[in-house]
Amino acid sequence: MSTIPDNVLWPQLRPRLVRLAYRMLGSVADAEDVVQDAYLRWQAADRDAVRQPAALLHTIVTRLCLNELKSARRRRETYVGPWLPEPVVDTHETYADDLTLPLMLALERLSPLERAAFLLHDVFGMDFREVSDAIGREAAACRKLASRARDHVHAARPRFPATREQGMKLAAAFFAASRDGDMESLRSLLADDVAAYADGGGKVPATPHPVLGLAAVLERHARMAREFVHAPSVLIRHAMLDGLPGFITIEGGGVLQATALQIERGKVAAIYVTRNPDKLRHLNAAPGR
Template sequence: MPPDPVAFFEAQRPRLLRLAYRMLGSHAEAEDVVQDAFLRWHGAAGVENPPAWLTRTVSRLCLDQMKSARMRRETYPGTWLPEPLIEPEDDTLRPDNLTLSLMMALERLSPLERAAFLLHDVFGQPLDEVATTIERSPSATRQLASRARAHVQIDRPRYDVPRDKGEELARAFFEACRSGDPAVLGAMLAEGASLHADGGGKIHSYPNVITGADNLLRLFTSLARKFGDGMEFLEATIIDGLPGYVSRVGGVLQTTALEISEGRITAIYITRNPDKLTGITRH
C-alpha cells in the first residue's frame, strides 16, 4: 500500500474515470463507480499492486452497472448517445484515442467483450490481468477480445482530422445549417450521411436515425427557416475525438459532433438531453 493512499488514489482518479466512462458511456455513472472504488480502496489492506487492484475493482463495478444499463437503454426514448466528452486542447492527453463513433460500435458488444477490448486493446492491460479482472480463463478472454476487435474494426474510421481543420469544418457546417443554403450543405454531406440525435424524451429531437443526404438537406433547410436567427454558435471543440461544436438552437443547449471522411460529413451526432449536458456549464 502506498504511504499516502488518498494521494495515490487521486493521482489515479483521471485514468479510472476515463476507463469507467469508456465502459459505461456516462460521466455520472463513471463518477459513482470511481467513488465506490475509492471507498473500497480506503478499506483495503495488503494490496500488492495498487494500480492493477484499482483497475480490476473499477472494471468489475462497471460490469455490474452495464447489466442494468443495457436494460435501461432498451427502453430509452429515441436514439441513445454517450454523454459528450469535451476533449482537452492538448491532443496528447487523449491516450485511448477512441471516438464517439467507436463508442457507438462498443455498444453492440456484450459487457464482457467490451471489457476485454477496452482493458487489453485500449488501456494496455496484459491478457492474464484482464482474465483475472473479468473472471474468465486467458483463452476465453483472448476470444472475447478477438471477437470485439473484429466488430470494432468494421466501424473504425480510417481518417484523422487535425484539430484546426476540424474546427474550421465545424464552424462551416454550423453556418451552413444557420443559412440553410442547400448548395453549401449538399457539398459538405456524404451521400449516405446519417444524423443521430439524443433528446432523452425531455427535449424535442428525432427519435430515429435519419439517413441520406437528401433527407438531411430537407431537414436542415427546414430548421434554418424555423430557427436560423435563433442559432447561436458557442464554441468549436473536439467531442469524443470528433470535430464538433457547442451551440444553442431556439435557446436549447446542444453539442454536435461530426464524423468526417474524405472531406465530407458521414455522420452527425447531436446531444440535446439536458441530463447529459450538465458538465457543459460555462455556456
C-alpha cells in the same frame, strides 16, 4: 503491500479510472459515481494484502461497471430515440486514447465482457493475466473476447479521417451553412450516405429516428433553417467532442446542444446531436476552445 500513500496514489490513478468507467458506460456521471464507489471500497481494503494497488483499483472499477451495465442495458431498451454517449470536450489530458464517438458506439454493440477485455488490454495496456483477474475469466477466454471486440472496432474505424485542423474548419463551415440556411454550401459538405442522429432522451424535442441519406438530411436542415429565423442558434464554442470536430450551442427554448461530426474523405459522413439535458450538465464547466 503498497507503500504509496493515498494522497499520491489516488490523484495519479483517478483520471485513468474515470476514463475506463466512461469508456465502459458512456456516461460521465455514472463513471464518476463508479470511481467514487471504488475509492470507498479501496479505503476499506486490507492494505497489507495489496501488492498492486493499480491492478486492484482497475479490477474494482471494471466489476462495478459490469454490474452497472446490467441495469443500463435495461434502461436503454426503453430509451426514447437514438442513444448517444455523453459528449466529452477533449483536452490534451482527457480521453486521448483514439476512441472516437463512432468507436464508442461500436463498443456499445459488444457484450460487456468483450468491451471490458478490449478496453483493459488494448486501450489501457493491461496484460491478459491482469484482465483475467479483473473480469473473472481465463486468460485464453479474455484473448478471444478482446479479439472479437477488436474486429468490431476496426470495422467501425474511419479509413480516411480528417486531421484535427481540417475537421474543425469543416465543422465551422457546417455550422455557418446550416444556420444560414445555405443548402447548396451544406450539400457540398455532406457525403451522399450521410446519417444524422439526435439524442433528446424524451426530455427535449429531437428527431426520434436516424435521418439517412443526403436528400433526407438536407430536407431536415432546410426545415431547421426556417426555425432559426425565429429562434436563432447561439454558438457557445467550437470543440472536439469525443475525438470528433463539432460545436456546442444554445438552441430555441434555451436548449443546450452538442453537435459532433464524423468526417470521411473530406465530407461529413455522420452527424451526432446530443440534446438530452441529463447528458450535458458537465459541459457548462468544460474548457472552451
